[in-house]
């Protein structure tokens with residue numbers, strides 16, 4: 578599997594204010610793993626519980642926004658010339674990275690399960706949809722890029738709404754100490770053999786980018 582993923586050397590150093598984070602025993606780890614392996618585990622009941630949980634955390638969630646939430650994605654955007662015009666951010670929460678995405682793509686849409694989170698987004702001109710990433714309300718091939726920051730991976734659904742040449746950028750802002758975390762290898766495994774990827778540790782985070790049509794060779798050599 579790892580042959581399909583090129584690991585890039587760390588570029589940004591770890592920040593001195595790195596949050597402590599969690600380990601593999603955190604309850605979210607089991608959920609994120611289960612969904613990545615089989616979306617059958619994402620039941621209406623589980624979806625309702627997760628929505629309730631994030632609605633209950635929405636009032637002060639934006640206080641977590643800061644450089645460590647954005648720098649890994651900022652690096653991807655700077656280093657890889659991500660192709661395409663249409664970008665979907667799944668699990669956008671209070672919109673910590675929508676402001677990075679909106680100037681770079683012609684159309685950016687944010688989706689989140691929790692209305693409480695979406696109410697806190699302050700990003701003019703970005704359409705926001707309350708919806709479930711396990712049942713995205715979009716036609717097949719609607720997006721050239723899906724961005725997931727500290728969000729669940731729904732492999733079948735993400736592949737359905739990505740265009741044939743589309744890419745997924747998956748970011749864990751506190752690396753393997755992030756509660757909703759999957760390693761780049763696990764993301765690649767869940768997407769399947771048709772996808773290749775590139776990944777790097779960056780600041781406090783780790784990012785990976787996957788596509789059926791890899792486009793990053795030039796950027797990697799740069």
Ligand SMILES: C[S@@+](CC[C@H](N)C(=O)[O-])C[C@H]1O[C@@H](n2cnc3c(N)ncnc32)[C@H](O)[C@@H]1O
Pocket residue numbers: 624627628631632646667668669670671672673688689690691694708709710711725726727728729750757
């Ligand atoms: C850990 S928070 C991350 C929020 C934001 N990306 C950030 O880094 O600040 C996870 C987000 O995913 C949302 N979420 C959880 N399950 C989801 C689903 N099935 N579909 C869409 N959003 C979901 C939650 O409501 C929450 O806003």
